Amino acid sequence: MTRAASETGQVLGWTRDEMAARVAQDIPDGSYVNLGIGIPELVARFVPEGRELIYHTENGLLGMGPSPAPGRGDPELINAGKRQVTAIPGASFFHQSDSFAMIRGGHLDLCVLGAMQVSQQGDLANWSTGADDDIPAVGGAMDLVAGVKRIFVVTQHCTRTGEPKLVERCTYPLTGLRVVDRVYTDLAVIDITPAGFRLVEPAPGVDLDLIRARTGAPVLPVAPIPPIALIAERSTDA
Amino acid sequence: MIDKRVASPAAAVADIHDGATVMIGGFGEAGSPIELIHALIDQEARDLTVISNNCGSGEVGLAALLKARRVAKMICSFPRTANSTVFPGLYRSGYTRLELVPQGTLAERIRAGGAGIPAFYTPTAVGTPLGEGKEHRRFGDREYLMEHGLTADFALIKARRADSHGNLVYNRTARNFGPLMAMAGRITIVQASDVVPPGDIDPEAVVTPGIFVDRVVHVPSPAHESELVAAGASYP
Numbered sequence: 001m002t003r004a005a006s007e008t009g010q011v012l013g014w015t016r017d018e019m020a021a022r023v024a025q026d027i028p029d030g031s032y033v034n035l036g037i038g039i040p041e042l043v044a045r046f047v048p049e050g051r052e053l054i055y056h057t058e059n060g061l062l063g064m065g066p067s068p069a070p071g072r073g074d075p076e077l078i079n080a081g082k083r084q085v086t087a088i089p090g091a092s093f094f095h096q097s098d099s100f101a102m103i104r105g106g107h108l109d110l111c112v113l114g115a116m117q118v119s120q121q122g123d124l125a126n127w128s129t130g131a132d133d134d135i136p137a138v139g140g141a142m143d144l145v146a147g148v149k150r151i152f153v154v155t156q157h158c159t160r161t162g163e164p165k166l167v168e169r170c171t172y173p174l175t176g177l178r179v180v181d182r183v184y185t186d187l188a189v190i191d192i193t194p195a196g197f198r199l200v201e202p203a204p205g206v207d208l209d210l211i212r213a214r215t216g217a218p219v220l221p222v223a224p225i226p227p228i229a230l231i232a233e234r235s236t237d238a
Numbered sequence: 239m240i241d242k243r244v245a246s247p248a249a250a251v252a253d254i255h256d257g258a259t260v261m262i263g264g265f266g267e268a269g270s271p272i273e274l275i276h277a278l279i280d281q282e283a284r285d286l287t288v289i290s291n292n293c294g295s296g297e298v299g300l301a302a303l304l305k306a307r308r309v310a311k312m313i314c315s316f317p318r319t320a321n322s323t324v325f326p327g328l329y330r331s332g333y334t335r336l337e338l339v340p341q342g343t344l345a346e347r348i349r350a351g352g353a354g355i356p357a358f359y360t361p362t363a364v365g366t367p368l369g370e371g372k373e374h375r376r377f378g379d380r381e382y383l384m385e386h387g388l389t390a391d392f393a394l395i396k397a398r399r400a401d402s403h404g405n406l407v408y409n410r411t412a413r414n415f416g417p418l419m420a421m422a423g424r425i426t427i428v429q430a431s432d433v434v435p436p437g438d439i440d441p442e443a444v445v446t447p448g449i450f451v452d453r454v455v456h457v458p459s460p461a462h463e464s465e466l467v468a469a470g471a472s473y474p
Contacts, residue, residue, distance in 0.1 A: 094413065
């Protein structure tokens with residue numbers, strides 16, 4: 001994956017690994033988390049020392065561990081991307097209705113997903129181009145965005161052809177309305193606020209003008225005081 | 239005396255009729271009852287409506303049933319998978335129709351159908367193309383849409399262990415849709431790697447109670463779809 005380039009061809013912004021690492025910084029200890037396919041999956045590699053996260057995979061496992069050693073996998077122990085995984089000590093298996101009760105019932109703390117487009121009001125499009133010859137496939141994406149407490153999107157700031165993915169209104173079919181809380185791109189961390197996109201943190205060497213030039217809707221500058229307390233420690237009153 | 243054991247996959251699926259609605263368990267290859275599906279292909283029932291999360295891969299199992307042109311309609315959440323080469327052609331030609339359902343809604347529709355609930359409201363898909371045309375209703379400050387329960391003439395399920403009363407235990411993430419489809423099938427047919435006498439499964443560990451199961455077939459070493467696909471197998 002190439003980095004964004006400036007007008008002069010200079011490489012800018014975060015790599016995929018750096019984007020995933022930036023997301024991982026913002027996930028509180030003790031969170032129950034569902035990670036989508038692609039860059040979101042990388043987040044698990046960058047969880048800071050001393051934090052324990054429990055991973056949910058919607059096909060029926062809470063306590064998902066890493067890939068098995070070669071030859072040690074079970075074709076019936078897989079993740080939502082249908083790749084073989086392991087179960088950590090303390091894991092549980094359950095059927096689909098229980099799995100989506102965890103999702104839709106608001107029991108999961110966070111979901112990290114990829115995107116085709118995110119609108120300034122937090123609408124997400126990530127399941128279909130809407131093209132006539134497209135085979136539509138949705139999986140659990142609509143349930144996840146409708147039910148999980150917080151939704152982070154991690155994506156390149158622009159498409160391969162340079163079109164903004166952060167837009168006023170999505171043109172692709174929606175996955176959910178007003179569902180995204182925060183977007184992590186190669187150029188910046190951006191919150192969805194009632195006033196629209198607001199810059200939280202630019203990538204090193206990236207300024208607000210560049211972010212605005214590559215975003216399809218207005219971007220507010222970094223707030224003097226962050227609008228949401230983002231790294232609150234998870235309450236331990238349970 | 240209750241004994242739900244049936245001698246073979248062929249005997250278990252013999253009465254599946256043309257035009258039947260058939261639920262088929264599995265998420266990807268995990269939990270896919272390949273031997274029952276192959277027996278259904280041999281049995282030649284056609285014009286089926288199949289309810290299953292995916293559309294199979296390669297040319298074995300569910301993909302082979304589709305390739306044999308036995309399926310008029312698929313109700314599923316994710317028909318597009320790696321090695322899923324059969325369904326796209328059938329869909330584009332219009333031979334097999336598709337009802338696309340979000341995965342959690344699909345699960346809950348099956349659960350509701352099996353539990354005697356005709357319909358329910360969910361926030362999933364509100365504001366999206368999959369919510370269009372559905373009855374909407376506001377509860378509190380949020381919009382929901384109505385979905386109908388699903389039942390089927392037959393459900394085909396894979397379990398790790400069954401007793402002759404039909405009590406079931408599954409293998410890891412192969413559980414997925416099995417317990418729900420067992421409830422929603424008018425006739426539920428199970429293939430199990432182990433079949434044991436009543437009492438050999440701890441009642442505390444039973445996942446699907448036997449009341450939801452009608453037939454149990456012993457398939458001691460079920461094939462794995464990914465291994466068949468890697469070997470270039472096709473069925474029949």
